[in-house]
Amino acid sequence: QVLFVSPERFLNEEFLQIFGDTLPISLVVIDEAHCISEWSHNFRPSYLRLRASLLRRKLNIQCILAMTATATTQTLQEIVNALEIPSGNLIQTSQIRENLKLSISMSDNRLKDLMLLLKSPPFVNMRSIIVYCKFQTETDYVCKHLCDNNINAKSYHSGLLMKKRSRVQELFCSNKIRVVVATVAFGMGLDKSDVEGVIHYRLPESLEEYIQETGRAGRDGRLSHCHLLFDSTTFYKIRSLSHSDGIDEYAMSKFLNQIFSSGNTMGCICSFPKESTSRKFDIKEEVLLTVLTQLEIGEEQYLHLLPQFSVTCTLYFHKTSPQLLADKDILLRSILNKSEMKDGSYVFEVPRVANDMRITMNEVFDRLQKLKFSGELSYELKDPAYCYMILKRPDDLNALSANLTKWLSEVENSKIRKLDAMFALAYYAVKGCKKTDGCSGSEHTPCIQKRIIDYFSKKEGTPDDDYCTPLRKSSTFLQSDIKVFLQSNSFAKFTPRAVARIMHGISSPAFPAATWAKNHFWGRYMEVDFPVVIEAAKAELVKFVGKGE
Structure with missing residues (x-):
């Protein structure tokens, strides 16, 4: 039997309790293992928790297989260290697929150039093409333009309902639509070997992303074509967005003061609402989670991260009076003591009641659910929150704030270097390639392959000798x-x-x-x-x- 789970499930203690001596696991396979490393192009905080020590302690795992197609030397080292994989157990193959023809052209009008590509050889005769866009609204706009010009296309992005996404994938796999215009969300789990072409409508954010997406083509081993429409405007826009995750040390310090405030007792459930806290400190929700995760799995374990819950509960009583029910139920007694009356209903913070009762928030919800089924009450939940327990208070909050700010800055700079490397490759192909090693016209397979091999073999942060960022270092006004x-x-x-x-x-x-x-x-x-x-x-x-x- 095979069980598919997301790494987020490892936050759920009830889920982990399913496993043990009664349900032994022979093998854990971690796909997209590059996400484990904060230096990867697709870092996810939940993957940081996937450590050999946790997998062995919680699941009694002895055998771990990690797989990725896009790990740089530094990312690979992080994966090996995190999962304690001996160097002798590392199997590496080339990132280069010899059946892919790679081409790049400058574009001042991407929509016009995309239409020209689709109506010219080799793309005109292809049955299955993926057009990768950067933004959700862009996929819908480009798709509509293609349909208006008699090209059978559908858009695909994470903003669509799951049912619609599944339908688009089904139609594409059965060759009932010719073109899918998609964000990076399309391709994960895609089982279609005969994709003949991939077109990048905008510059990918990294060479890893470029390889992942061009790698959707030609999986049947047949000759396939991948084309990138290149312009510097996209580079400026994406590079700007790369700074959206950064935090100033001042904001980090204020956030840590809230996490470790004197009102948050060690060993008790603490929480803060995601949306309002994000606005208060001007820090994105996923970055808040990244900081919390680092406080849990860093060199010092300051806290234990709990599953996310909606923590504000409004209670409505329907049959028996609240006081009479509270006389018979200790949980309701605690709720009434911790509640505020608003418009005839009782509003309380779930963590406060859980701490008062010395039970988990899941147990609070379980008992409320039983009362709901009996018809005695109903409830509403709001304020999705990050929840945690403090295990240790920092000796020096300022030093911790400085270290976390520096770490996040290094992660941000790594992301920017990856984008710069992608820009350098594209810029060299259209402006610097001498076309002496088999490159011709917009087809640059030899020089692109060489740069990809160089990128994945060299140390992170090594600059390109022939590349200078086009960003200006000053401005008069x-x-x-x-x-x-x-x-x-x-x-x-x-x-x-x-x-x-x-x-x-x-x-x-x-x-x-x-x-x-x-x-x-x-x-x-x-x-x-x-x-x-x-x-x-x-x-x-x-x-x-x-x-x-």
């Missing part, structure tokens, strides 16, 4: 524009990072695009290096605050 921006928005409280994000057109929890994209300065300095904009914002904020404006 940057400081004066920031000054005008601060003066015209004096009602808001900005950090240097918040100002820099607005100047780069990056949405954040506290300053969302829905509100701030209307601003005159939104995205104006996308082509200026982000750290340069941050430093300019720092200087202007110091002057602004000093004047008491």
Whole structure:
């Protein structure tokens, strides 16, 4: 028997309790194992928990198989260390697929060039093509344009309902649609060996992503073609978005103070609402989770992460009076003691009741569910929250804040270097290739393959000798524009990072695009290096605050 689970399930103690001597596991297989490493192109916090020590302790596992098609030297080392895989047990094959023809062309009008590609050899005669886009709205727009031009296409992205996504995949696999226009969400678990072509509508974020997506083509071993439409505007936009996960040390310090506040007792269930906390500190929800995970599995274990719950519960009584029920039920007695009355109903925080009763939140919900089935009450839950238990308080909160901020900055810089390497490859192909080793026209298979091999064999962070980022390191009007921006928005409280994000057109929890994209300065300095904009914002904020404006 084979059991498929997501790594998020390892947060659930009840799930882990299923396993043991009564249900032995002979083998654990970790697919997409590069996600274990924070240096990978597709890092996920939940994968950080997949350590050999945890798998052996919780599941009594002795045999672990990890698989990935896109691990750099550094990522590979992280996987091997985390899963305690002996170096002699490492099997490596080339990232290069010899049956793929790789081509790149400059594009000033991607939609027009995409249509030209699809209506010209070799793509015109293909039955199965994937067009990869960066944004969900873009997939729908491109798909509509193709359909309007008599090309049988469907869009696919994570914003669609599961039923619709499954239907698109089913139609594509049975060759009933010719083109799928998709985000990176398409391809995971795709069982179709005869995809003949892959077109990248925008620049991928890394060479790993490029290999993953071009690798959807030609799995039957037949000659297949992959084309990238390249433009520098996409590079600027994606590079800006790469700074959306960063945290200033000030915000990190405030967040850690909330996690370890004196009101949070060691050994008790603590929680904070995801959405409001994200807005309060201007930190994305997934980054909050990354920090919590690091506090659990880092060199020092400061906390134990619990499953996510909606922690605010509103209780409605239907038959017996609350007091009479509370006299017979100790849980309800605790709930009434911890509740506030709002519009005739009882509102309470689930962790407070669980701590008072010395039970888990699951046990609280189980007992409420039984009362609901009896018809005595109903309840509503809101405020999805991250939940945890404090195991140890940091000796030096400032040092911990500095270390975590530095670590996240290094992860961000790694992501940016990967994008820069992808840009360098594309730029070299269209601008620098001498076409002496078999490259011709837009077809650059030899030079692309060589650069891919070099990338995966060298150490992380080694610069490309022939590459210089096109980002500007200064701008004549940057400081004066920031000054005008601060003066015209004096009602808001900005950090240097918040100002820099607005100047780069990056949405954040506290300053969302829905509100701030209307601003005159939104995205104006996308082509200026982000750290340069941050430093300019720092200087202007110091002057602004000093004047008491």
